[in-house]
Amino acid sequence: MLKGHQSWIFERKPVIVSTAAVVGPFEGRGPLADDFDMIHGDSLLEQSSWEKAEKTFLEDAAKIAIERAGITKEEVHFYVGGDLMNQITSSSFAARSLTIPYIGVFGACSTSMESLAVASHIVNAESAKYVLAGTCSHNSSAEKQFRYPTEYGSQKPPTAQYTVTGAGTAVVARSGQGPVVTSATIGRVVDMGIKDPFNMGAAMAPAAVDTITAHFRDLRIQPDHYDLIVTGDLAKVGYEIACDLFEKHRVPIDLTRYKDCGMMIYDYGKQTVQSGGSGCACSAVVTYGHIMKRIRSGELKRVLVVATGALLSPLSYQQGESIPCIAHAVAIEAEPEDGVRR
């Protein structure tokens, strides 16, 4: 049901019956290692290219989530997914082997929550019983496509971010055990004229703030409605700017805990990641691994995940275009204690 200008309320409360977070070795050395379902010791996964490895990460995550849901892939009606590669090949090629009817979506790094919002909407509309939402990214394939060859010895500025290698998936169902999706806010494209592809945090922060304020306005709630609000991959630089913008727009964000997935996934002291993590998998593995575990254990009751995406292409910034950005918010809540669900 539409609420306000750009938000959906899911009155049938679609259930996230299972999630999976698969990561590479570098993420496995980070502080959230215990929350991931699978950590690969090698980022190439015995494949012949980075692109194939990225697709394999997604296939692994999809298989784990479907298995955990206690269903077969034939029972999954739709798969909603996307990634950072040109023409979202990783997701499409994973869909080829999964053979699940597929809806490809692209929102750059915001794809994690874009796919979850669409999947929840499909389930809420009773158009499917089980829908798989998933996304992936790979540090080396992203470096290759957006920046320089992985082994090229260039110096990254302190504002640069490190693309997360991994994949996150969730099975959304009409009924079952698990946290529920209660609402989603679809973001507008916001462009503040930032042109530096090595400063995505600064480019994306206004989009995150725009979506979060729209969410509060549409649902007529305050930040304290949530135990935790996380943004996708603003990293250190973008996070600080977002905090400044909240203060400027008088959003009382300090009523709740506000964090950023890009700052949670790596250990700044031990890992060279400049500003922090980024990529589709950043918000996906932190949400589907770390946060979902906290919701299931009862540690968190209501969480708003705001995945942020920079909608640039290697071509667009070479042609001098600024970086348009987007953010999608999805509210995930713990299962109602009385267990009553229609």
Add this chain to the structure above:
Amino acid sequence: MSNSKLKKLTPVQQEYQKVAKRREPKRPVLLNSVRAFLVGGLICTLGQGIMQIMIRWGGFNEQTAGNPTVAILIFLSVVLTSFGVYDKIGQWAGAGSAVPVTGFANSMASAAIEHRSEGIVLGVGGSMFKLAGPVIVFGTVSAFFIALIRLLVKGG
């Protein structure tokens, strides 16, 4: 950012850029310069050492020792690139490892490795000069103009 660039942006964008600029961590220019000086100097010293060896034991003279020296430096750079070390040196050393002949070799070797999955001809062959290409183009163009200036000033 220069004022002419700011004029094209809307007032809201301009204001935001100021906010964002405040939070942007500065590149440690002095530290980077010192590191670049040390590493760049070290590579050049290494090259000089190889050159002396070539002259003393390799039977080369000062004019001809340059070529085998460069070949050895290129070889070392390609080996370090292949083992995934050169990019780590690059992050620490910045321009220090980018400017000398080893940086040029690294840019070609890294592109060749990266695009190997797209085939020998179109992948390795077509993409090898992706980063090195501009250096050759502008090197040749500027050499032409310098030669032209010399011709006009000094004649013949």
